[in-house]
Amino acid sequence: MMNNEKLELAIERFYSRFEALNSEILQEFGKTISKFEGLSVSEAHKLAQQMKNGREIDKIMEDLEKASQLSRKDLEELLEIAAEENIEFANVYYEAKGMDKVSYKDSKQFQNIVKSVEKTTQGVFLNLSSTTAIKLLKDNGEGYLKGIREAYEDVIDRCVLAVATGQMDYQKAMYDTIKQLSSSGVKKIFYDNEGKRAYARRLDSSVRMNILDGVRQVNIGIQEQVGKEFGADGVEVSHHVNCAPDHIHIDGQQFSKKKFEKINNNLTRPIASMNCRHFVFSIVLGVSSPLYTKKQLEEDRKNNEKGFEYEGKHYTLYEGEQLQRKIELAVRQQKDLQIIAKASNDKDTISKTQNNITQLTQKYKELSKISGLPTKMDRMRVVGYKRTNVAKMK
Numbered sequence: 001m002m003n004n005e006k007l008e009l010a011i012e013r014f015y016s017r018f019e020a021l022n023s024e025i026l027q028e029f030g031k032t033i034s035k036f037e038g039l040s041v042s043e044a045h046k047l048a049q050q051m052k053n054g055r056e057i058d059k060i061m062e063d064l065e066k067a068s069q070l071s072r073k074d075l076e077e078l079l080e081i082a083a084e085e086n087i088e089f090a091n092v093y094y095e096a097k098g099m100d101k102v103s104y105k106d107s108k109q110f111q112n113i114v115k116s117v118e119k120t121t122q123g124v125f126l127n128l129s130s131t132t133a134i135k136l137l138k139d140n141g142e143g144y145l146k147g148i149r150e151a152y153e154d155v156i157d158r159c160v161l162a163v164a165t166g167q168m169d170y171q172k173a174m175y176d177t178i179k180q181l182s183s184s185g186v187k188k189i190f191y192d193n194e195g196k197r198a199y200a201r202r203l204d205s206s207v208r209m210n211i212l213d214g215v216r217q218v219n220i221g222i223q224e225q226v227g228k229e230f231g232a233d234g235v236e237v238s239h240h241v242n243c244a245p246d247h248i249h250i251d252g253q254q255f256s257k258k259k260f261e262k263i264n265n266n267l268t269r270p271i272a273s274m275n276c277r278h279f280v281f282s283i284v285l286g287v288s289s290p291l292y293t294k295k296q297l298e299e300d301r302k303n304n305e306k307g308f309e310y311e312g313k314h315y316t317l318y319e320g321e322q323l324q325r326k327i328e329l330a331v332r333q334q335k336d337l338q339i340i341a342k343a344s345n346d347k348d349t350i351s352k353t354q355n356n357i358t359q360l361t362q363k364y365k366e367l368s369k370i371s372g373l374p375t376k377m378d379r380m381r382v383v384g385y386k387r388t389n390v391a392k393m394k
Contacts, residue, residue: 001210005109007212007215009083010078010211011208011211011212013074014071014074014075014207014208014211014328014380015204015208015267016073017067017070017071018067018186018203018204018207018384018385019204019383020384021063021064021067021186021340022176022185022186022202022203022204022336023260023336023382023383023385024060024063024384025060025148025186026181026182026185026336026339026340026343026384027339027340027343027384028056028060028152028343029151029152029155029177029181029340029343030055030181030339030340030341030343030344031344032051032056032152032155032156032159032341033061033159033174033177033178033340033343033344034343034344034345035047035051035159035165036159036160036162036170037170037171037345039086039163040163041163041164041268042219044160044163044164045158045160047158048064048156048157048160049052051156052153052156055150057148057152058153061129061149062157062341064128064129064132064148065128065129067125068125068126068128068183070125070180071122071125071207072122074126075118075121075125075211075214076118076121078113078211078215079114079117079118079121079214079215079218080104082215082218082222083104083105083218083222084103084323085103085111086218086219086223086226086281087103087104087110087222088223088227088280090102090223090226090227090230090281090282091224092108093226093230093232093282093284093288094226094230096230096284096287097230097231099152099229099230102226102229109225110222110225113218113221113222113252114218114221114224116216116221117214117217117221118214119215120217121210121211121213121214121217122327123210124188124203124206124207124210125207128188128203129148130147131188131189132148132186132187132188132189132203132390133145133146133147133148133151133186133187133189133200134146134151134181134184134185134186134187135150135180135183135184135211136151136154136177136180136181136184137180140280141147141174144168145187145189145197145200148186155177155181157173158174158177158237158262171217171344171345171346171348174344174346175346175349178337178340178341178346178349178372180343181340182188182333182336182337182340182341183333183337183340185202185203185336186202186203186204187200187202187203187241188200188201188202188203188206188207188334190206201392205248208282212275213273214274215303216272216273216279217272218390219272219279219280219281220272220280221236223281223282224279224282226282227282228258228387230282230284231283231284232257232284233253233257233281233283233284233285234254234255234256234257234260234283234285234288235253235255235257235260235280235281235282235283236252236253236254236255236270236280236281236283236288237250237251237253237254237260237278237279237280238252238278238279238281238291239251239252239278239291239292239296239297239300240278241300241303241304241317242275242300242304242317242318242326242373243301243304243318244269244318244322245278245316245318246267246327247267247268247269247271247276247278248304250263250271250278251278251297251301252284252290252292252297253290254285254288254290254297256285259393260280266346269341277300284382302314304317304318305315307320307371308320308370308371308372309370310323310367310371315371317372317373318371320367320371320373321326321373323367324364324367324368324373324376325379327360327363327364327367328364328379328380330360330378331357331360331361331380332362332379332382334353334356334357335353335357335380335382335385336382337349337353337383338353338354338357338385338388339384341353342356342388345393347393350388350393351390354387354388354390361380364380
């Protein structure tokens with residue numbers, strides 16, 4: 001069965017691909033802003049028309065489509081690997097029952113499970129040119145979503161307006177727009193069953209969440225199928241350290257199928273959904289020994305609760321991990337802002353973001369040292385970010 005560490009590594013190639021796209025788009029918007037600085041009103045209007053008819057935004061749309069096609073292919077391979085590992089894990093029980101081993105390639109039922117999950121999961125990659133957007137703000141602070149091409153034209157219009165109003169400092173006039181772009185990033189729009197816009201989430205984050213859910217749904221589907229075939233009467237929930245409080249009572253435990261179904265149906269956050277890190281696999285009660293002893297589970301729970309003290313407050317290790325994730329997100333957001341500020345030649349913002357990144361990184365290392373939690377510096381990486389010596393910029 002694919003463990004969390006291996007799964008995270010597999011997902012990284014998806015996340016990096018769309019993270020790079022996010023940076024590419026922010027850079028293009030930043031370059032657009034820089035081109036209008038110092039122009040006369042007539043020059044700004046002329047440039048705006050040229051840029052709206054130019055190829056820059058077309059290339060972005062093409063890159064979105066290429067990423068979509070590559071990711072659908074990679075998704076198919078990943079889900080098949082997840083299915084094969086689940087089947088290999090279950091073959092122990094087939095043998096114990098005196099049954100022949102099974103394989104993914106010889107079973108239409110297993111293949112259909114993967115195809116069903118794939119169809120649902122790959123929705124995040126479909127029609128990216130028409131289902132991605134940027135969130136901008138109106139003068140009254142109200143947010144609104146615009147497709148990439150429309151947002152690009154909106155930013156061009158803002159540049160022309162800043163020139164036309166005779167702003168003494170063009171960069172200060174455009175700072176809010178730069179900040180809005182970096183805060184938004186490229187978003188994926190999701191629709192409800194009636195085809196109405198339901199919500200939007202950052203594209204790179206949506207990719208990570210959907211792939212995680214997809215692999216876990218394959219795990220569930222395959223485990224349910226093999227359980228039927230070898231006569232499973234129970235399930236075991238996987239164990240991981242620093243468990244969330246809403247799942248601590250089932251972490252690492254074995255249950256009858258009926259009892260687990262009742263427990264899971266009453267959870268606000270069902271197992272294997274909404275960023276849950278647990279897996280569930282089919283077992284034969286009384287025959288299958290738990291992977292972890294009661295003593296091991298209790299030690300991990302106590303260690304989680306013991307936690308640590310930080311800035312005058314007690315945190316469980318789970319809460320410490322959540323704080324790490326918040327800092328990691330803040331660093332990525334600052335790096336996004338630096339990328340677009342650099343592309344638009346906004347030296348003040350570059351300096352501020354780099355100072356913020358340094359302070360946040362120091363806080364992250366301090367928190368990790370005090371808590372004993374492992375650092376995940378790769379989660380603060382942003383493709384396209386490079387620290388800049390502002391004093392040497394032209």
